[in-house]
Amino acid sequence: xxxxxxxxxxxxxxxxxxxxxxxxxxxxxxxxxxxxxxxxxxxxxxxxxxxxxxxxxxxxxxxxxxxxxxxxxxxxxxxxxxxxxxxxxxxxxxxxxxxxxxxxxxxxxxxxxxxxxxxxxxxxxxxxxxxxxxxxxxxxxxxxxxxxx
Amino acid sequence: xxxxxxxxxxxxxxxxxxxxxxxxxxxxxxxxxxxxxxxxxxxxxxxxxxxxxxxxxxxxxxxxxxxxxxxxxxxxxxxxxxxxxxxxxxxxxxxxxxxxxxxxxxxxxxxxxxxxxxxxxxxxxxxxxxxxxxxxxxxxxxxxxxxxxxxxxxxxxxxxxxxxx
Numbered sequence: 365x366x367x368x369x370x371x372x373x374x375x376x377x378x379x380x381x382x383x384x385x386x387x388x389x390x391x392x393x394x395x396x397x398x399x400x401x402x403x404x405x406x407x408x409x410x411x412x413x414x415x416x417x418x419x420x421x422x423x424x425x426x427x428x429x430x431x432x433x434x435x436x437x438x439x440x441x442x443x444x445x446x447x448x449x450x451x452x453x454x455x456x457x458x459x460x461x462x463x464x465x466x467x468x469x470x471x472x473x474x475x476x477x478x479x480x481x482x483x484x485x486x487x488x489x490x491x492x493x494x495x496x497x498x499x500x501x502x503x504x505x506x507x508x509x510x511x512x513x
Numbered sequence: 514x515x516x517x518x519x520x521x522x523x524x525x526x527x528x529x530x531x532x533x534x535x536x537x538x539x540x541x542x543x544x545x546x547x548x549x550x551x552x553x554x555x556x557x558x559x560x561x562x563x564x565x566x567x568x569x570x571x572x573x574x575x576x577x578x579x580x581x582x583x584x585x586x587x588x589x590x591x592x593x594x595x596x597x598x599x600x601x602x603x604x605x606x607x608x609x610x611x612x613x614x615x616x617x618x619x620x621x622x623x624x625x626x627x628x629x630x631x632x633x634x635x636x637x638x639x640x641x642x643x644x645x646x647x648x649x650x651x652x653x654x655x656x657x658x659x660x661x662x663x664x665x666x667x668x669x670x671x672x673x674x675x676x677x678x
Binding site: 395396397399400401403404406409410411413414415417418419420421422423424425426427430436438439440442443446 | 521522523524525527528529531532533535536537539540541543544546547548634635636637638661664665668
């Protein structure tokens with residue numbers, strides 16, 4: 365049982381890590397286009413879209429990297445969870461206003477991204493995954509000698 | 514337990530700050546330009562050497578207002594559906610997607626020495642720039658691009674209109 369939890373923890377952690385490393389890395393490639401996607405949400409004043417576009421991919425990437433390397437896992441979880449909740453709030457606002465925009469979650473150039481409703485569902489799944497990793501982490505570290513965090 | 518959560522929260526903030534700083538270190542020029550309103554159209558590959566006379570110059574929102582007031586022509590490069598949903602009051606529709614069909618009619622209506630400002634759906638939307646290039650190729654001498662486009666205009670609370678042309 366403990367072994368199963370241990371395995372599940374690492375699988376879930378790696379899955380989460382890859383999502384955010386990929387999301388960050390792919391958006392870093394074209395920050396200007398990503399700024400256009402952020403602007404399409406029509407939430408921020410125009411220049412702030414660029415500030416978000418210049419910083420968000422790197423925060424996603426860094427948090428994903430820490431999950432991947434299994435260091436400071438819980439702070440990284442807090443960071444990705446916070447970001448995902450902000451994304452969800454933005455998507456809800458898009459749905460409420462009836463905007464038909466590309467979610468801009470991943471590939472800025474691909475144009476194969478999903479609608480706001482589908483992105484919202486995906487984000488709910490991600491938050492569930494984060495809670496799972498957090499819970500398994502605390503179960504495992506009670507046993508282990510390695511420092512929490 | 515509480516101390517533990519506080520430490521985790523603090524470390525999360527440090528993580529976010531590091532990521533943000535790293536991004537800013539790489540893109541500070543872009544962000545500064547955005548805040549100063551200095552963004553210009555990106556030179557896209559395959560267009561060869563930029564001849565300064567052959568590319569439309571970017572303008573800011575106040576110049577669009579002045580041009581409109583002075584009788585200049587504001588041209589909406591987006592598709593007809595978006596134009597009907599809302600456009601800059603006084604703008605004429607010239608969708609880039611249908612340019613080959615619509616350009617002859619446009620050429621008949623607008624004089625070659627008229628000031629023309631194109632726009633589309635804001636930053637990241639290349640249509641206004643591409644339309645500007647087409648208009649210059651068609652002989653228009655003073656073509657400019659309002660890159661903030663319809664979103665910036667609308668969000669600034671300036672007059673908009675709905676409906677087809």
